[in-house]
Amino acid sequence: MAEKPSHIVILGVTGSIAAFRAADLASAMVKEGWEVHAIMTANGARFLTPLTLAALTHQPVHTSLWEERDGGGMTHLDLAEKAGAIVVAPASADFLAQAAHGLAGDVLGAVLLATQAPVLFAPAMNTHMWQHPATQANVKILQTRGNHLVGPSEGRLACGAEGPGRMAPVAEIMEQVKKLLKENAWGRKKP
Numbered sequence: 001m002a003e004k005p006s007h008i009v010i011l012g013v014t015g016s017i018a019a020f021r022a023a024d025l026a027s028a029m030v031k032e033g034w035e036v037h038a039i040m041t042a043n044g045a046r047f048l049t050p051l052t053l054a055a056l057t058h059q060p061v062h063t064s065l066w067e068e069r070d071g072g073g074m075t076h077l078d079l080a081e082k083a084g085a086i087v088v089a090p091a092s093a094d095f096l097a098q099a100a101h102g103l104a105g106d107v108l109g110a111v112l113l114a115t116q117a118p119v120l121f122a123p124a125m126n127t128h129m130w131q132h133p134a135t136q137a138n139v140k141i142l143q144t145r146g147n148h149l150v151g152p153s154e155g156r157l158a159c160g161a162e163g164p165g166r167m168a169p170v171a172e173i174m175e176q177v178k179k180l181l182k183e184n185a186w187g188r189k190k191p
Contacts, residue, residue, distance in 0.1 A: 007084040007181050008035045010117075012108045013053070015043020016090035017158040018124035018167040022048060025089055025170050026056045032174070037062065037079055039108045041095065065107045076107050080114035085180045088112075090124030090167045093135050099147075100138035118180040120148045122173050127163035150176045 009029055013022045022038075029036045038053040039062045050061035062075055088095065088108070095108070099121070104110040112119060121142065129135060130152060143149060151168030167173075 007033075008037065008082050009177065009181075010079055010083045010086040010111060010115075011036055011038045011053070011057075012086065012088035012091075012095075012111075013038060013040045013044040013048060014088060014090060014092040014095040014108070015041055015046060016092045016124040016167070017047060018090035019044050019047035021167055021170065022089055023052055023056060025087070025173060026053055028170050028174050029177070030057060032178075034084075035059070037083075039063070039079070039111060041106055041108055043092070043094070062107050065105075065110060076110040077114055079107075080111045080117070083111075083115055083117040084184060085177055086112065086115060086117050086119045087122065087173065087177055088119070089122035089173055091121040093123075093125045093129045093132075093138075096121065096123065096135060096138045096142065100141040118146075118148060118184055120150060120173070120176055120180060122150050122168050123152045123165075124167035125152070125165050126157060126159055127161050127165045130163075130165045148176065148180065 011026055013019050026036055036057040037059050038057055040050055054061045098109055099112055104113045150173050152164050153166040153168050154164045155166045156162055157165050
């Protein structure tokens with residue numbers, strides 16, 4: 001008989017070339033014994049298929065605010081309520097702006113507005129986009145509201161440039177998520 005998952009983690013995947021690394025992250029989370037629910041933005045699903053994350057997490061992948069649920073209810077509110085932690089990896093410049101300004105036009109944005117769980121963003125984008133004053137202002141807003149950040153790392157980017165903008169390594173993200181789950185007093189362990 002399989003053990004019950006120790007924690008419920010929401011993995012948000014946004015539109016960045018680094019989205020392919022979310023598959024490794026999802027796999028590492030499942031190996032840790034966590035129940036992982038993936039949410040993909042429309043742009044995230046252009047880089048990585050929902051089917052990949054569904055196969056790795058053994059859970060349906062959420063891509064729309066309008067998806068139907070058995071037994072009624074609102075998926076985004078249910079996910080927000082049961083989350084022990086939310087990890088947005090990769091977090092694109094566009095999504096950081098969306099989150100900083102409380103936009104809830106997609107399921108991931110709505111979950112972020114409705115949750116009390118700790119949120120960790122792992123930015124991934126071009127160096128100039130990362131260093132732009134607008135992106136830095138959005139990051140500052142998110143951090144001021146108690147959100148957490150891991151990365152970005154420095155190195156060669158998909159566009160060929162060198163500098164900050166790479167999504168943090170999976171091991172580093174996992175370390176931060178474990179810390180957040182441990183610190184999260186209400187923890188949202190699966191009953």
